Amino acid sequence: MPWIQHSDYQAPYWLFNGHLQTIIPSQFRKVQDISYQRERFATPDDDFLLLDWSEIQSDKLVIISHGLEGDSQRPYIKGMVRAFNRAGWDALAWNFRGCGGEINHTLRFYHSGATDDLDLVIAHALRKKSYQNIVLVGFSLGGNLTLKYLGESGSQLRPVIKAGVAFSVPLDLHSCSQQISEPANFIYNRRFLRNLKLKVSQKVIKMPDDISTEHFDKIKTLLDFDDFYTAPIHGFQDALDYYSHCSSLYYLNDIRIPTLLVNAKNDPFLSDKCYPQQMLAAHPYIFLETPTQGGHVGFMPRGAKANDNYWSEKRALAFAASNLEGSHI
Template identity: 50%
Template sequence: MPLIEPSSYRPPARLWNGHLQTIVPSLFRRVTVNYLRERLETPDDDFLDLDWAFALVGSRQLAVAPVPTANRPLPTKDCPLVILSHGLEGDSSRPYVAGMVRHLTQHGFDCLAWNFRSCSGEMNRQLRFYHSGATDDLNYVVQFAIGKGYKNISLIGYSLGGNLTLKYIGERGHALPGEVKKAVAFSVPLDLAASSVMIDRGFSRVYLRRFLRHLQAKVVGKEKLFPEKISSKDYRRVRTFADFDDRYTAPLHGFRNAQDYYQQNSSIRFLRGIAIPTLIINAKNDPLLAPECYPENLARELPNVYMEFPEQGGHCGFPSSDPVNGVYWSEQRALAFLTS
């Protein structure tokens, strides 16, 4: 599909650069969603916590039964469903997820915002965490939703969750479940290796340090469960994503090292296999994305993938210059694509 240009996105005048467009929505936006949580047990004796929100009619929520167990699926749903995948060290409550859920439920969509292993507020049981290419978990969530009766499913992913979403639909190609109709991905590190270097430069190191502090807490929590298999000792030597992925992500998930992990899981390798209409939106001023994450020439070759690279937007930001009821441009853009 052709590259979508120019993009319609325009930021608020007071948020004039990528850092402000990233930080202000993350720290100061408040969105409340009344989720119903359901715990999904996985085949490897672990769990995923799923947060449901259902389509609204006017100001009232549609009447639904309490969220059932995995053994008692919901009846077939007339509403389309959107499954949302958050970013690194995020969860279903992050403003970019909650804002999208609120907007979509107001326009007739059910939403399932799933929390990656260890991200729901409770440490998962197994030694493994989550990572950019763990499509087995996303597939399990998709199959679970199909078992509930949903026949029209779309996927939305952000950052790490965007990479996960694109890899999932690309690696399955025409074998993707027929119920999955469309996908949207925002702020995607299409090239993981290049982006891991980008975040180690200039002011972007502020984000890197924040992520590494959060990940350290996860390592310490996991160490309590598996003291013989994982150690937080000398964590101060972990100063980059490559350091963390070499020491933890790669060995815990079966990769030789960080570079092997990046090479096997970068979603740019899987874009040619995508067989459903898919929209990728990466802001050119995103402080976390490398130049390799804007493959304009590739965008013009792919039959099912639309790419839109706004000049502004930041990372998982895209605040609107003229918001309607607090709706962000990314939410309006996703809805327009899903309903087109």
């Protein structure tokens, strides 16, 4: 499928770089006209996931996966929920383990490759209702998770899943971890580490015999955190082993349904490996779109009003609709 070189996305004039295009939508966008019904879903390992539903009694469902240290309340999630609801879809925004406002019961957290939980969510949604069409949408870490899931499933993917859409995806976790640790990204790095350490501290209170804060002074980067916590907790040798097993870049060749991947060229989080034009040039299912602007999970449209859909929401809807109709745009 084609590399879409000439994306029609244009950022507002006053958001003149990738940092502003990332931060302003994240901190100042308000999406208030969404009412979730929360479900506490018990997992087979005596843990739970918090699922936030926005249903309009449709036979179509979008399942939306958030980014690192995100949750279903983030404006980019609620904006996507609202857009799909307006277009006639039910929406399910699920919170990864330890997200959604409540620390989970087990030692494991969430991570970039935890596709088993995404599969549980999909199976549960289908038990709850006989949806005829499902589209998976993911942002950042959730985009990596979505693409990895589609690649792992390959030709065995449930036929009801018609398309995938992923925005701002760190396809290669190692190089993106290094990218976020660059001096220009110190604000993001500091914020992520602060929130991740808080989750570890909450775990220590619940299970002091299984986890501790003894490594906190050694953690300066996301790679450090993944070395000391993410990797050993989830069965990987170290951070590099975790990155090699969970980077969606290595699963793209096996995707077998129409999938849109949108990575802005000025995304401050993404490395050069996140724009695999040559690798995907002959891929029969993946559309790679690389707008020059957009930042990380930004995509505020030029001239947007308070209740307008963002460009990313319009793009996801158009791609989903085209694949239910049998064409591709």
